[in-house]
Amino acid sequence: MSGPGAPIDFAANARAALGDPFLQRALRTTLERFRELQAAVIAEVPQWQALRTQAHAIKLHTLGRLDRYLEELEAQVSARGGHVHWARDGAEAARIIARLARGRRVVKSKSMTSEEIRLNEALARAGCEVTETDLGEYLLQLAGEAPSHLIAPIVHRSKESIAELLSAAAGTPLPAEPERLTAAARILLRRRFLAAEVGITGANFAVAETGTVVLVENEGNIRLTTTIPRVHIALMGIEKVVPRLGDLAVFLTLLPRAATGQRMSSYVSLITGPRRPGEADGPEEFHLVLMDNGRTAIHADAVMREALACIRCGACLDVCPVFERAGGHAYESVYPGPIGAVLTPLFRGLVTAGDLPFASSLCGACGEVCPVKIDLPRLLLELRPRVVRARGAARWERMFLRGWSWVMRSPAALVSAGRLVRFTRRLLGPRPRWLPYPFSQWAASRDLPPAAPFAFRERWRR
C-alpha cells in the first residue's frame, strides 16, 4: 500500500462524517437499497449457504497451494501468448506497468488493486494520459478524490456536485439528472476509448487451468478497455486465482448477488490471452501482472490467511452499522468497512491502522453476509490484542488493570472495592453526564450501568 503514513484517527474522521447531513442520508439510502436488492436475489437461491461454504473451501484450498496454482496460471497464460510479470510490491508493479505503457494514451477500468498502489500517479510520471472509465471512478478523477465504497465509489457526492464536475469537463452546462449526466460521460469517454493505445484492468478472478482472467462489470467500460486498445494489461493480487473453470459457477452465482443485488452483472468477460489470428479486434498484446504487495505476509499468518479469500463484493460494508455512519473515507484506505478494518492494519501496520479493528460493534452482521464466509468478527477480535501489543497500552490503562488484578486476587480487597463502587455509583445518580478523566473517555459514548444493590456474597450469606 502507500506506506505506513500518519496514524489513522478513525474517531475524528467518523465525527466529521456524522456532521455531514448529505453523507448520512446518502449512506443510509444507498446501503438500504443495496441490502433490499441483495436480500431479494439471495432468497431465490435455496443453496446459498452451501454455496458460501463451497466458495470458502475453494478459496482456502487454493491459498494452501497458492504457489502451484500461480505457476499453473503463469504457464497457461504464456501458452496462449500472454506475458506474465511478477511484482513484490506496489512500486514494482507500477514500474512494470509504466514501462509497458510509457508515453501512451491509457484507459483504465475500476480496480481496487490499482488504487492500492497509486498506479495513476506512476503512469502520469511516465508521461501517460490516463483516463478512468468507470463512471464513478471517472467522476472521482475529475474531482481529485478517492473512492468511498468498493461498489459505489462516489456515494459521498450529490448529483448537483456531479453535474458541476461534468459540466466543466464537457464545457457545457448539464442538468443534475443522472440519465443526462451518464449520457454526457458516455460521449466524453467514448472519444477516449477510440483513441486509447493501452487498456488497464484489474481481475476479479483468474482461472489457473485455462489461464483466463475474469472481469465483472455493469457499464461496459471493461469490455471496451479489453476490446479497443492494442495492449491489455491486467493487474491482480496473487490471491485472486481459482483452480478450475467450473469454480466460476460458484463465484459468479455469489458475487453479483452479494455485491449489487443482481442475478448477474451486465457483463462478465473471460479473457484468455491476446486476440487470435483472423480476429478483427481485441488486444494484440496481453500482460498479466501478479502482485504480492503484502499478501504473502498475510498468507503466512495462519489466523489472518482467510482474509485473502475476499472477492471485494462490498456486502460487509453494506450491513455494517459503523460503516453506514462513518462512511468509507473515515477508514483512510482503499479497503473500507469490516474487510478494510482487517486488511488495512495487515497491509499498513498495526500502529498506523490500529484504530480500525476497534471501529466495530462486533455485531457479527459482516460475518453473516460474507459470500465467501470470511469470519470477519473473529479476525477483528484477533487483531485487537495485536494492536494493543504493538501500540502499547496507555499508562492509566496499565495502572487500572494492575489494580484490577490485585483486587481480584484478594478477597478482602474485593469486598471493600465492591462497597466503594456501590457507594460511588449511588453518589453519581442514575445517568451521570460527567465522569472524571480517564473514565470520561469511556463514558462519552456509553451509559454507566447501575450497580447491583448487594454483592453476590452478601446475598448468598442470606
Add this chain to the structure above:
Amino acid sequence: MSARDDILGRLRRAGFTAGVPQVPAGEAGAVGGTVPAPVDRFIERARAAGVEVTRVAEFATLAEQVRETLAAAGARTAVIWESELLRPVEDALRRSDVRITDDPSQADAGITMAEAAVAETGTLVLGAGPGRARGVSLIPPLHIAVLPEDLIVSTLFDLFPRLEGLPSALSFITGPSRTADIEHTPVRGAHGPIAVSVFLVRI
C-alpha cells in the same frame, strides 16, 4: 532473486502452516439444480434484466423481424457477425435500405449469434473469433442477438462443463449496459448498448 522466485518461495514456506483444506467434492455440482422450463425461465429473466425477447415461430421470418426491429429503432447502419444462421439476415438487410458496415463504431446496431444462454440469470454467452468481433455486441447502441432455443442451459453450473475450449474473449451478457453510480439511480446505457434484443429461434 527474481520477484517470481521470491513470491513463490514465501508462499511455499508458508504453504502448509494453515493446511490445505480439500474442497468437498460433488457439493458444487448439486447446487443450482435444473430449471423445469428453461426457455420460459430465460425469457422471464432476460426481460427482467431489460432485454426485449422475441420468439420467432418460423425461422424464415427471422430476417424480416430483425429488419423491423432495426427500423423501429431508427437504425440505418448495422454490423453483423459471420455465421451460417445469420447469412439470410445479412442477405435480407443488404437488399433493404440498411447499410452493412465492418466498423462497429460506425454502426447503429450490432447483430450477433449466441453460443449458449443461462436461463436462471437471463444471460447470453458470446464467443469472439474470426468474423465475430467483440465490438459488435458492445459498441453500437443497439445489440441484436439470435439465440437457438436448444442452447439454453438451466444455470451456470450446467454451462461451464459444456464449454469446449475458450475463445480469446467469452462474454456473458445480461441486459443492456447500466450504471447506478450517481445517487444510486439506475440508468440504462452506460458505455455499452442502451438496448438489447434477443430473437429466440428453433432450428
